[in-house]
Amino acid sequence: MLLRYFLLIELLTSSPLQATEQEDQPEQRLPAPPYSQPIDSKIKPQQPSPAPTPQQADSDKKKRDTRQPPLQLLGQEVQPGSSQTLSWFSSQLPGSFVIPIPVLVVHGSQPGPSVCITSAIHGDELNGIEINRRVIHSLSPDKVRGTVISVPVVNLSGLWRGDRYLSDRRDLNRFFPGQEDGSATAQVAYQLFHNIISHCDTLVDLHTGSLARENWPQLRADLTQDAIAEMVTGFGPISVLQSLAPAGSLRGAATAAGIPTVVMEVGGPMRLNTQLVGQGVDSLNAYLSSAGVIKRQNFFKTPQPIFYQSSWIRARSGGILINQVELGGQVKRGQILGEIHDPINNSTSFVEAPFAGVMLGRAQNQFVSPGYALFHIGKRRSLEELERQGEADKQSVIEQSNSQMGLTTEASAASSSATKPDTH
Numbered sequence: 001m002l003l004r005y006f007l008l009i010e011l012l013t014s015s016p017l018q019a020t021e022q023e024d025q026p027e028q029r030l031p032a033p034p035y036s037q038p039i040d041s042k043i044k045p046q047q048p049s050p051a052p053t054p055q056q057a058d059s060d061k062k063k064r065d066t067r068q069p070p071l072q073l074l075g076q077e078v079q080p081g082s083s084q085t086l087s088w089f090s091s092q093l094p095g096s097f098v099i100p101i102p103v104l105v106v107h108g109s110q111p112g113p114s115v116c117i118t119s120a121i122h123g124d125e126l127n128g129i130e131i132n133r134r135v136i137h138s139l140s141p142d143k144v145r146g147t148v149i150s151v152p153v154v155n156l157s158g159l160w161r162g163d164r165y166l167s168d169r170r171d172l173n174r175f176f177p178g179q180e181d182g183s184a185t186a187q188v189a190y191q192l193f194h195n196i197i198s199h200c201d202t203l204v205d206l207h208t209g210s211l212a213r214e215n216w217p218q219l220r221a222d223l224t225q226d227a228i229a230e231m232v233t234g235f236g237p238i239s240v241l242q243s244l245a246p247a248g249s250l251r252g253a254a255t256a257a258g259i260p261t262v263v264m265e266v267g268g269p270m271r272l273n274t275q276l277v278g279q280g281v282d283s284l285n286a287y288l289s290s291a292g293v294i295k296r297q298n299f300f301k302t303p304q305p306i307f308y309q310s311s312w313i314r315a316r317s318g319g320i321l322i323n324q325v326e327l328g329g330q331v332k333r334g335q336i337l338g339e340i341h342d343p344i345n346n347s348t349s350f351v352e353a354p355f356a357g358v359m360l361g362r363a364q365n366q367f368v369s370p371g372y373a374l375f376h377i378g379k380r381r382s383l384e385e386l387e388r389q390g391e392a393d394k395q396s397v398i399e400q401s402n403s404q405m406g407l408t409t410e411a412s413a414a415s416s417s418a419t420k421p422d423t424h
Helices: 002-014 016-020 054-065 126-136 156-161 184-195 226-232 250-256 274-290 383-404 409-418
Strands: 071-073 076-078 082-090 099-107 110-119 145-151 202-207 213-221 239-242 261-267 306-314 319-323 336-341 348-352 357-363 373-380
Touching: 071 099, 076 082, 082 184, 099 156, 110 126, 110 274, 126 145, 126 202, 126 261, 126 274, 184 250, 202 250, 202 274, 213 226, 213 274, 226 261, 239 357, 239 383, 250 261, 261 274, 306 357, 306 383, 319 357, 336 357, 336 373
Parallel strands: 110 145, 110 202, 202 261, 213 239, 239 306
Antiparallel strands: 071 076, 082 099, 099 145, 213 261, 213 357, 306 373, 319 336, 336 348, 357 373
C-alpha cells in the first residue's frame, strides 16, 4: 500500500496533464476558425503567404552569404562585429619560460579581406608601435569589412631591453618562416608565422631605420609581383622603393607563402617622431580604405604613390658626422650633405651628392667609420622602370648565388630560365 501511495503521488505531481486527459471524456468542440464563417461575414478568409520568387530566394541567399563567420585564432573564437585582445604565448625568454604577446583583433560584421599589421619585430623600433596603436584603436568593428589582426609588439623582450634583437642576440627578421625545433629565434619565428601570419590575406610590416639611421616614410616592396604592385597603389603619395626581400625576412616568407606583403619604414630607432608617425597612419588608413576594409576616405589630395630608384652614399673617412640636409628634402648634384670631422687631426671631409634626388634616409649624427652608409638618395622612376629593375636584381642574385656554389654558365642559364613564370 505504501508503495502504491508513493507511485500515485509521483504520478499526480509529475504528470498532471496525464491525470486529467482520459480517453472516456466527452470530446470538446473548439470554436470554428474565422475562415469557416459564412462568405458574407465581415471577417475575410486569411490567405496563405505567397511563395518567394526565384529572385527573392537569391536575394535572401546573398544576405545569408554576406554574414561574417566567427574567426578562429590562437585557440579562441572572435565573433563578427567585435574586437578582442588575444594572447600569443611566445618563447622569447631564456629557459622554458613563455610570455603572452598581445594580439589585437577587429573582426568586422561583414566579410572582407584579412589584413595583418606587425610592428617591433626589432625591439628598438618605436614608431611602428605608435602607428599600429593609432590605426587599430581607431577601427569600429561594426564599420569594418573583413578582419584586421594587429601585433603591436612582436619582440616584447627586445622592447623591454631597448634592444633590436631577441634575448639570444639574433635578428628575428632573418629567421622566417622559422623552424619548430630550431634555434630559439627560429622557434619564435615559426610560432608567429604559423599561428598568426598564415591567417592573413595581406601584411603590412612596420619598421624604422636600423643602427642609428632614420628613414623618410616609405614602402619597400617587390614590384615584380603583380599583387604587390597593385597593393602599393592604395597607400597614397608615399615613397615606394623596389626592394627584393632579404633572405629570412618576414616579408620574403609571407610573399613566398602567397601573402602580398610590404614593409613600411618610418623614422629611426629608439625615437618617437610624431610627425612621421602621422604620415604613416594616414598611409596605412588609406590602404585599409582601398582594400575595402573601412569606408573609402580621401586621406590625400594626391592619391598616387611616388616611385624611386635609390642608392646609398657611403663615408670615405671616419670621424664625427654632422648632417646638413633634412629627411624628405630635395638635393642637388654636388650639394654638401654632411661633414665628417676627424677628432684626432681636426681635419674635415665633405660628403657631396653624386646626383640630384630626394633624401629618403640618412645616418643620425654619430661617429662613423669608412664605408658606413650615410645618405639614401632616391631618383624618381615609373612603376614599369622599377619592375624592370627588380627583374634585373633577381637575375643578378641568381648569378651571384650560382657563382658562389660553383655552378657553370650553362647551369646558371638553366636556373635563370626556371625562375621565369610559366606561360603555358
